[in-house]
Amino acid sequence: MASAYLSIEQVGKSYSRGGATTQVLTDIDLKVDRGEFISIIGHSGCGKSTLLNIVAGLTPVSTGAVLLDNCEVNAPGPDRAVVFQNHSLLPWLTVYDNVRLAVDKVFRGRKTSAERHDWTMHNLDLVQMGHARAKRPSEISGGMKQRVGIARALAMEPKVLLLDEPFGALDALTRAHLQDSVMQIHAGLGNTVMMITHDVDEAVLLSDRIVMMTNGPSARIGEILDVPLERPRRRLDLVADPIYLRCRAAVLKFLYERHRFVEAA
Ligand SMILES: Nc1ncnc2c1ncn2[C@@H]1O[C@H](COP(=O)(O)OP(=O)(O)OP(=O)(O)O)[C@@H](O)[C@H]1O
Numbered sequence: 001m002a003s004a005y006l007s008i009e010q011v012g013k014s015y016s017r018g019g020a021t022t023q024v025l026t027d028i029d030l031k032v033d034r035g036e037f038i039s040i041i042g043h044s045g046c047g048k049s050t051l052l053n054i055v056a057g058l059t060p061v062s063t064g065a066v067l068l069d070n071c072e073v074n075a076p077g078p079d080r081a082v083v084f085q086n087h088s089l090l091p092w093l094t095v096y097d098n099v100r101l102a103v104d105k106v107f108r109g110r111k112t113s114a115e116r117h118d119w120t121m122h123n124l125d126l127v128q129m130g131h132a133r134a135k136r137p138s139e140i141s142g143g144m145k146q147r148v149g150i151a152r153a154l155a156m157e158p159k160v161l162l163l164d165e166p167f168g169a170l171d172a173l174t175r176a177h178l179q180d181s182v183m184q185i186h187a188g189l190g191n192t193v194m195m196i197t198h199d200v201d202e203a204v205l206l207s208d209r210i211v212m213m214t215n216g217p218s219a220r221i222g223e224i225l226d227v228p229l230e231r232p233r234r235r236l237d238l239v240a241d242p243i244y245l246r247c248r249a250a251v252l253k254f255l256y257e258r259h260r261f262v263e264a265a
Contacts, residue, residue: 025047043261054073085164106155106156182206
């Protein structure tokens with residue numbers, strides 16, 4: 001059997017402090033195909049960011065392993081680009097320079113300066129931000145900053161794009177525009193994407209599969225839902241689509257009936 005592009009194998013994660021150990025994740029097994037769009041959903045504190053950070057190489061596993069394209073992940077690398085909820089642009093650099101910095105880091109020695117310029121602009125244009133290339137982060141909106149963050153991540157040509165609630169801090173309309181952009185980019189480039197979200201509609205709209213996590217501590221994968229909606233997907237067409245409604249109901253049922261959130265004492 002061919003091995004998966006991204007393979008999370010029996011991953012467990014615990015944190016120890018002052019003699020006490022908290023088991024955050026237990027027995028996480030997940031295979032992601034190349035080009036697949038996966039969402040991770042689960043209640044606050046269950047360990048979604050921990051899992052994403054493990055795949056990013058920012059957090060070490062306690063047990064198990066993560067393999068990407070048959071190589072074990074044990075440190076951050078440009079083959080895994082992360083976009084966080086709150087933009088992480090450097091405030092003293094322009095939009096262009098924020099992306100160019102990453103392009104130079106990844107492609108110096110492989111592309112000429114002129115090619116790196118073109119590639120930077122290409123990725124800014126992909127997220128419709130070429131016009132704002134000379135602005136600094138403080139001069140653009142939250143949605144625009146997230147677009148630049150996505151351009152920067154895409155410009156690294158990562159094997160996996162890791163999105164940690166990328167639209168969580170945005171208003172509903174901006175969020176919808178960005179979701180549409182991400183769907184278009186995914187359709188055009190065929191990126192492999194792992195996205196954390198709290199938004200059930202967002203998960204169904206964007207994903208090929210939705211990974212639903214049980215509550216922590218010791219969170220596990222409770223269920224994995226296939227989203228067999230054809231692409232391209234248009235949000236207005238989906239409002240009354242029986243497959244969409246069935247998927248949405250399945251996630252809601254998992255989160256609010258089977259794994260209800262209980263506030264820690
Ligand atoms: N560095 C750390 N040291 C100790 N505990 C940690 C650390 N990082 C995370 N945790 C704990 O691990 C658990 C999972 O946290 P994590 O941020 O992964 O959850 P989450 O599902 O992403 O939450 P949210 O949806 O609220 O962002 C939490 O109980 C958190 O307190």
